[in-house]
Amino acid sequence: MPANTVIIYSPRRLTPTERSILAYVLDHEGEACSKEELAATLGRSKVTVSKSISRLRADGLLLSEPCYDENGAQLANAYRLAPSGASAVSRESTR
Numbered sequence: 001m002p003a004n005t006v007i008i009y010s011p012r013r014l015t016p017t018e019r020s021i022l023a024y025v026l027d028h029e030g031e032a033c034s035k036e037e038l039a040a041t042l043g044r045s046k047v048t049v050s051k052s053i054s055r056l057r058a059d060g061l062l063l064s065e066p067c068y069d070e071n072g073a074q075l076a077n078a079y080r081l082a083p084s085g086a087s088a089v090s091r092e093s094t095r
Helices: 016-028 035-042 046-058 083-088
Strands: 005-008 062-068 074-081 089-092
Touching (some): 016 035, 016 074, 035 046
16 A cells, blocks of 8 residues: 555545545645635546535535635635544555
């Protein structure tokens, strides 16, 4: 297994985009990120990322908290693994 491989255990089969989102959140937990930025980072469309985030949230694997500017406009979301998501995702290092 390659170094720093992300292992995901889920009751249903996750799509490649969903796995990529969980791996990204594991590395950037709590950082504000728009869906556009996440889509560009992952090389996916905004629609695909948005649908994947909705499914992950519905499955209880992902939590999001809106981030606002000083005028109250939403800029992005800060994503983190839900408790069940944290138990579904682990990082294994081989050294």
